[in-house]
Amino acid sequence: xxxxxLKSIARNLKFKAYIQxxxxxxxxxxxxxxxxxxxxxxxxxxxxxxxxxxxxxxxSLEFIGENTINKEExxxxxxxxxxxxxxxxDRRLNARISFDLSHIGLSIEPELAYQNLxxxxxxxxxxxxxxxxxxEESAKTDPILAIYKKVSADYSNVGITLQAQLHRTVxxxxxxxxxxxxxxxxxxxxxxPSDICTPRSEKLDQRYLELVEICVKAGHQISIxxxxxxxxxxxxxxxxxxxxxxxxxMLYGIRPEYCxxxxxxxxxxxxxxTYGVEWYLYLCHRIAEYPPNIYSAITDMICR
Ligand code: FAD
Numbered sequence: 001x002x003x004x005x006l007k008s009i010a011r012n013l014k015f016k017a018y019i020q021x022x023x024x025x026x027x028x029x030x031x032x033x034x035x036x037x038x039x040x041x042x043x044x045x046x047x048x049x050x051x052x053x054x055x056x057x058x059x060s061l062e063f064i065g066e067n068t069i070n071k072e073e074x075x076x077x078x079x080x081x082x083x084x085x086x087x088x089x090d091r092r093l094n095a096r097i098s099f100d101l102s103h104i105g106l107s108i109e110p111e112l113a114y115q116n117l118x119x120x121x122x123x124x125x126x127x128x129x130x131x132x133x134x135x136e137e138s139a140k141t142d143p144i145l146a147i148y149k150k151v152s153a154d155y156s157n158v159g160i161t162l163q164a165q166l167h168r169t170v171x172x173x174x175x176x177x178x179x180x181x182x183x184x185x186x187x188x189x190x191x192x193p194s195d196i197c198t199p200r201s202e203k204l205d206q207r208y209l210e211l212v213e214i215c216v217k218a219g220h221q222i223s224i225x226x227x228x229x230x231x232x233x234x235x236x237x238x239x240x241x242x243x244x245x246x247x248x249x250m251l252y253g254i255r256p257e258y259c260x261x262x263x264x265x266x267x268x269x270x271x272x273x274t275y276g277v278e279w280y281l282y283l284c285h286r287i288a289e290y291p292p293n294i295y296s297a298i299t300d301m302i303c304r
Contacts, residue, residue: 033279035296036253036286037064042084045275048252049088049095056263057271058247060096060132061088064276065103071112074105078116082123089127096159097124098132098272101144106136114147121155130182132223135161137190138197145172149179156180161225163188164208165197173211182221184249185211187228189289209234216240223270225249227290232262241267251286254293 038048042063049059063081068074081097081104088095097120104120105112117131124131133148135141148160159181162169165188176183187200187208198204208231215222224235227250240246247268250259263269274282287293 029280029283032296033283036251036274037279037282038252038273038275040275040277040279042080042087042275045084045273046087046091046093046095049273050091050093052271052273053093057259057269058094058096060098060249060270060272062098062134062272062274062276063103064274064278064282066100066136066278066281067102067107068104069107071105071108074103074108074112074116078104078119081120085120085123085127085129088129094129096130096132096270098134100134100136101147102136102140106140106143106147110143110147114150117147117151117158118154121151121158125155125157130157130159132159132182132184133161135163135186135188138166138192141166141168141172145176148176148181152179152181159183159221159223161186162211163190164211165192165199165204167196167198169211170207170214173214177215177218177220182223183215184223184225185215186225189285205230205234212240213238216243216246219243219245221245223247223249225272227251227255227258229258232258236267254286254290 038044045061045063049061052059061084063077063084065077068077081099085097087093088097101113101117104116117133121131133144135144145160148158151158160176160179161184162173162176163186173183185208187204188197198207205228208226212222212224212235222245224231224240224246226232232248235241241248247270248262249270249272252271252273259269259271
């Protein structure tokens with residue numbers, strides 16, 4: 001309930017505008033976001049990403065944004081992603097570019113998102129880079145999967161995220177194994193109706209592990225994207241992370257010590273980095289998915 005309320009606050013544009021108008025509030029909240037967001041600019045993401053690669057991590061990079069309802073802004077977002085891909089390519093930074101399809105047009109019309117994605121996939125392919133589509137709320141699952149399948153006919157460097165919490169996902173996964181792109185498995189960040197979704201529970205963890213096992217047995221490229229110890233204990237015990245096509249993936253700023261430990265144990269770890277001025281919404285997502293993060297946020301607000 002708490003998590004749901006925070007998301008409602010996050011989406012309340014009046015509250016957002018209020019924070020942005022007050023330079024003092026803006027400074028305070030931004031201090032808290034800094035733990036999770038590399039900065040406002042592309043250069044911030046690229047520079048932190050470069051440092052992490054030097055330390056032996058893999059990286060994903062996202063220009064933050066979602067649910068864009070203005071066509072011009074969708075095109076600007078696509079242009080920013082293209083510029084990011086070019087910069088990573090020019091600097092030989094082996095980044096995976098992550099994004100929401102609703103940031104580049106899905107909330108206006110699927111064809112716009114598809115055309116923008118095709119352009120990004122082409123640019124990424126020319127630099128030997130890959131893209132990863134995030135999964136959004138269940139009302140968008142079908143259009144997102146449809147666009148993924150369509151673009152996969154031309155590009156194998158585009159992957160897709162699946163949410164273990166949705167009942168439909170085992171079936172979706174079995175179908176998507178016939179497509180070339182990498183698959184990222186997450187538990188799911190959206191509150192969904194109980195007839196289509198399993199909430200956080202042992203049952204959900206079992207399903208998550210089942211999905212991972214299906215991918216591993218199929219020899220399909222997979223990111224195990226979770227911060228959960230219980231999940232990692234199991235995937236390590238079962239030897240899943242020792243396969244060359246399997247990796248762990250965690251969000252920047254969350255459990256960095258654990259990321260380091262996995263890396264030092266010789267396991268492949270990808271860190272998901274974000275940048276952009278929409279840090280406010282991203283901060284609320286992080287607090288909403290794990291409310292104890294509010295303590296670190298308050299500490300950061302007071303101490304910075
Ligand atoms: P949970 O079951 O939520 O938590 C289990 C335990 O993990 C907690 O008790 C705590 O010990 C630890 N933990 C979990 N979260 C945190 C945290 N924020 N800070 C500190 N400790 C924590 N969701 C989508 O719906 N669509 C996406 O496209 C998507 N992409 C993602 C990409 C990556 C790389 C990652 C890591 C997550 C992504 N998510 C996405 C979010 C995901 O669905 C979950 O909401 C999020 O990962 C929390 O679930 P969990 O598996 O970590 O474990």
